[in-house]
Amino acid sequence: MTKIICTACSAELESEAKFCPDCGVRIPIPVPTAPRPQTYQAPPPQAAAPIFTAAAPVSVIAKPAENNVQLSVFGYVLTMLALSVPIIGIILAFVWAFGAKTNRARKNYCRAVLIISGMFLLLAIIGFVANYSALIQLIKLLLE
Numbered sequence: 001m002t003k004i005i006c007t008a009c010s011a012e013l014e015s016e017a018k019f020c021p022d023c024g025v026r027i028p029i030p031v032p033t034a035p036r037p038q039t040y041q042a043p044p045p046q047a048a049a050p051i052f053t054a055a056a057p058v059s060v061i062a063k064p065a066e067n068n069v070q071l072s073v074f075g076y077v078l079t080m081l082a083l084s085v086p087i088i089g090i091i092l093a094f095v096w097a098f099g100a101k102t103n104r105a106r107k108n109y110c111r112a113v114l115i116i117s118g119m120f121l122l123l124a125i126i127g128f129v130a131n132y133s134a135l136i137q138l139i140k141l142l143l144e
Helices: 058-060 073-083 087-099 104-144
Strands: 003-004 011-014
Touching: 073 087, 073 104, 087 104
Parallel strands: none
Antiparallel strands: 003 011
């Protein structure tokens, strides 16, 4: 067993002792100290050789920032007006929705327009088929 020294009378004590048997002073419980975490020290700056990759040209790497520019209210209004033209609007919706060089906000807007238009087209077809079959039933009933 390890021995400790009383801070008041310098008597030698057992390590489990809470009070000194000679002077009666309370022995402070030694708190185990955890090793302090080492702080990260950045390595000194070194001159590094430039890294060249053949993955993509520099012009392609710089382009995506232009596609992420927020679309203004005027941009949304012009997009809506362009999509309202009958045949050209459908073509523009597909070009803007799936084009590579289109603004991201306009691309997402055109995709949403195409999804909603597809749902309305599907509902119109279902309604037409239901009404047409009801009309055929009515004609058969009247001819009998």
